[in-house]
Amino acid sequence: MTHPRSPADPERRPLRADAQRNRARILAAAESVFAEKGPSASTEGVAARAGVAIGTVFRHFPTKNDLLTAIMKNLQQRLTDQADTLIADGDPATALFTFFTSLVERAAATRTVVDLLAQTGTEVRPDEPIQDLEQALRALLFQAQRADAIRPDIDVTDVVALATAACHGALSGGWDEDLRHRTLAIMFAGMRTTPDA
Amino acid sequence: MTHPRSPADPERRPLRADAQRNRARILAAAESVFAEKGPSASTEGVAARAGVAIGTVFRHFPTKNDLLTAIMKNLQQRLTDQADTLIADGDPATALFTFFTSLVERAAATRTVVDLLAQTGTEVRPDEPIQDLEQALRALLFQAQRADAIRPDIDVTDVVALATAACHGALSGGWDEDLRHRTLAIMFAGMRTTPDA
Amino acid sequence: MTHPRSPADPERRPLRADAQRNRARILAAAESVFAEKGPSASTEGVAARAGVAIGTVFRHFPTKNDLLTAIMKNLQQRLTDQADTLIADGDPATALFTFFTSLVERAAATRTVVDLLAQTGTEVRPDEPIQDLEQALRALLFQAQRADAIRPDIDVTDVVALATAACHGALSGGWDEDLRHRTLAIMFAGMRTTPDA
Amino acid sequence: MTHPRSPADPERRPLRADAQRNRARILAAAESVFAEKGPSASTEGVAARAGVAIGTVFRHFPTKNDLLTAIMKNLQQRLTDQADTLIADGDPATALFTFFTSLVERAAATRTVVDLLAQTGTEVRPDEPIQDLEQALRALLFQAQRADAIRPDIDVTDVVALATAACHGALSGGWDEDLRHRTLAIMFAGMRTTPDA
DNA sequence: TATGAATGAGGTTTCATTCAT
DNA sequence: CATGAATGAAACCTCATTCAT
Known part of the structure; x- marks a missing residue:
């Protein structure tokens, strides 16, 4: 079935290998950070635990x-x-x-x-x-x-x-x-x- | 000897009527604000809803x-x-x-x-x-x-x-x-x- | 009212005995408080040590x-x-x-x-x-x-x-x-x- | 042994050129502001004189x-x-x-x-x-x-x-x-x- | 007069987000 | 793409001062 591309379709961009890896690390870090401190934990903290810079987090997850x-x-x-x-x-x-x-x-x-x-x-x-x-x-x-x-x-x-x-x-x-x-x-x-x- | 109430006696001072009223209003406002937005809601918001200045909230509840x-x-x-x-x-x-x-x-x-x-x-x-x-x-x-x-x-x-x-x-x-x-x-x-x- | 109070005429009002006493206590308290914590110590602290209310301090010393x-x-x-x-x-x-x-x-x-x-x-x-x-x-x-x-x-x-x-x-x-x-x-x-x- | 700089190594990171410049400007501004008004002068004032936002001051000097x-x-x-x-x-x-x-x-x-x-x-x-x-x-x-x-x-x-x-x-x-x-x-x-x- | 509650400007600090490097 | 410095809006809290009681 070829339905028109629904407006909310975030995926579709084959990430570079390292970007892919970063995305995963950020996700893992975020999960553990928010698990520990609740959702009010700071995004900087997530970046730190993921070992990336804060900008990288916001590139992958704009918000x-x-x-x-x-x-x-x-x-x-x-x-x-x-x-x-x-x-x-x-x-x-x-x-x-x-x-x-x-x-x-x-x-x-x-x-x-x-x-x-x-x-x-x-x-x-x-x-x-x-x-x-x-x-x-x-x-x-x-x-x-x-x-x-x-x-x-x-x-x-x-x-x-x-x-x-x-x-x-x-x-x-x-x-x-x-x-x-x-x-x-x-x-x-x-x-x-x-x-x- | 029944010396007059020593100056440093923190608890149990019967609040003035208006202060009592404000305390109650603040408590009520806080209850509704926190109920709506969770405990991370701002104290300023509580003051606003209670119709008092921010300082008044902190006089009644220092923290x-x-x-x-x-x-x-x-x-x-x-x-x-x-x-x-x-x-x-x-x-x-x-x-x-x-x-x-x-x-x-x-x-x-x-x-x-x-x-x-x-x-x-x-x-x-x-x-x-x-x-x-x-x-x-x-x-x-x-x-x-x-x-x-x-x-x-x-x-x-x-x-x-x-x-x-x-x-x-x-x-x-x-x-x-x-x-x-x-x-x-x-x-x-x-x-x-x-x-x- | 007889003569207009000259603007810079601070004294001239025989204070009531208790007021006199309060003035002295405040002065003494202030001296010791400021000696301990420097001039940025709070006026409330002075009032507390003097055993009077904050308003009394400001009545005696408007600033x-x-x-x-x-x-x-x-x-x-x-x-x-x-x-x-x-x-x-x-x-x-x-x-x-x-x-x-x-x-x-x-x-x-x-x-x-x-x-x-x-x-x-x-x-x-x-x-x-x-x-x-x-x-x-x-x-x-x-x-x-x-x-x-x-x-x-x-x-x-x-x-x-x-x-x-x-x-x-x-x-x-x-x-x-x-x-x-x-x-x-x-x-x-x-x-x-x-x-x- | 020359292992790569471990990620959690707070001191000694050669600041970027512009950050270096800002740090210096803030320090200079702070020195002059505090010289004028004493150490109780506001950090906001320092930021203003340095021509940066308040957040920048606190990035360089957390306290x-x-x-x-x-x-x-x-x-x-x-x-x-x-x-x-x-x-x-x-x-x-x-x-x-x-x-x-x-x-x-x-x-x-x-x-x-x-x-x-x-x-x-x-x-x-x-x-x-x-x-x-x-x-x-x-x-x-x-x-x-x-x-x-x-x-x-x-x-x-x-x-x-x-x-x-x-x-x-x-x-x-x-x-x-x-x-x-x-x-x-x-x-x-x-x-x-x-x-x- | 004395009291102490109320005010509100101002201070420090945090943090999501942007943007130059 | 990644980096991390800069931004600035809030948030919490303090305190000199005013004013109803």
Whole structure:
């Protein structure tokens, strides 16, 4: 199908090899910096950790917001990849819980997951929406409901909401591993068809 | 000998009526400003909304952090008051859920509830700890467990964690009323002794 | 109203006893505060140490500058009194040195002496000039020169200059007692008619 | 081993030519501004006189204190250079007096000399100590004492103290050239081995 | 008169963004 | 393309001074 080039089509310019490398280093640096200090961390700090000059950051990401968005796109890719693997290979009944748990674990390490989830199906703060993750969750949920492991009246938006909440909580509350397990156990119990018994 | 109030006696000076009024206006303005724009909103903005000069804000709250802390103390008071009422008057079996729900509803309106919860039982960012809220939740939980409405293996910290998560989620995700109900329903189902039936 | 109040007529109003007392306390507090922290110390700090409200300070001294000037007038009075005593009672040959030394000792304790000296016979920073101190020094110098203890070609302005310098030095350099003695000894040696021998 | 300069190596980066130029302009502007208005003059004023934006000043000197320190380092360099020249080329018996005089002359123009001297052998206000100047004075003094021009019981600290005092005095008292000569003459007379004769 | 709350200009510092090298 | 210096709008906070109580 040859649809006309949509106006918001950022890619399409084969970056030089070193530029490509810089882009990746900046992205990685930004992810770790923002994970540590939150999104109000300075762009200079990102440049420093990436080992490039501040100008280079702004050449790749004209705005701080662009940088944040790119981090999320990047992370989202990794997450949906993981979801796809689970759909293909995992136990249908528990794949959703596995993915959900790993999402929250990651949030404990990376503040960005949270923002990513918060944007699914909502108006955005960073300039561009992101929806694929919801698709992945929908698939996992559907699978689990088919396997009769999760109550049929539960919706993807419910799952997204719970995941968002859990991620935020894990992050801001400084949950330790034990508390994370206990909290998710309660959520999962609430989602299951059968009582714990 | 009852010497006159020693000159260096910082606490407990009954503020003048107009100052009292201004303090309240500033607190209210700050609560709404921070609720809208998050804690990185400018103190100048708070002063503007309160209709006072910037110096007045800093006279009442020498540091931005002091202002944030004061907002939380203030909110906490209102919350524990509500909890006390529920403990005295509400249905033992459902009082916790009622309080929990109202907590999250409020979070949808005021970003600050979230920060408040996030601090229960944790090191603080704003300079002073806040723990009474946890006490209130503990009492409600105990009551509900006595009434056999909530699983006995659930702990206050679990409840705090879930509440924190739900508040954060409600806030960042822009949950509407319906989604809020559905999400909390799942959490409550996970906490109850009996399955939904 | 009878006569129009002449514009530059500061005194002439028999202060109420308590007002008088406050004025004195403020002056004392100001002297010690400015001695400790320099003239950029805050007026609030002065009020606090005096145990009065800030408004009271400004009622007595409409401007910070007025306060500084008043401190100096006050100090000057005490200094010239001391000089008068020395002229009457001291050894003519050494009275100047005694007074000079005590000036510098005081400077080591009170930053204000220095500013006071710096203004003798100069354009002022604090709004009003002060000249009596120079008179006192002139008398002591004259006496010493009559006693043939000090070289006749030395002038009051030289003495003022040396005293200013020594005070400033004693203050800023953090001279200890030993260094103060040694330094003044050199200055005095330079002023004497006979060599040390 | 000549590994490539590690990325995190703060000192010693040869500034770009234009930055170098700006740094110099800022330093010059700062020196003149602080000389005129004292160290409480505003950094904005410095930026204005240097013809740069405020941010540029803070890029070069992250703190006002850093700026003050830099001015002093800079001045100190010029002073010790002059002292070195005098040690090499001047008349041993009078080089100290020449240097001392020029110090005070400069103080009459630049308030900073005074602060610089005041720090020799003392705890500092600006963040880093400065001691080379004392070395220079020590050398000059030693030379003069060898030439039997200055009393042997005089110490560098005495000389520093006198110089500090004279500089402070020259500055604060608004000494004219004549008074400066007369005052220094007295100090020198006090230091010399032989009476004026 | 005394009090102390309010004012608001001004100071230092940070940081996203631009642009000369 | 990369670099990093320059920009300048805010942000936070201080303090002399005014004025209602």
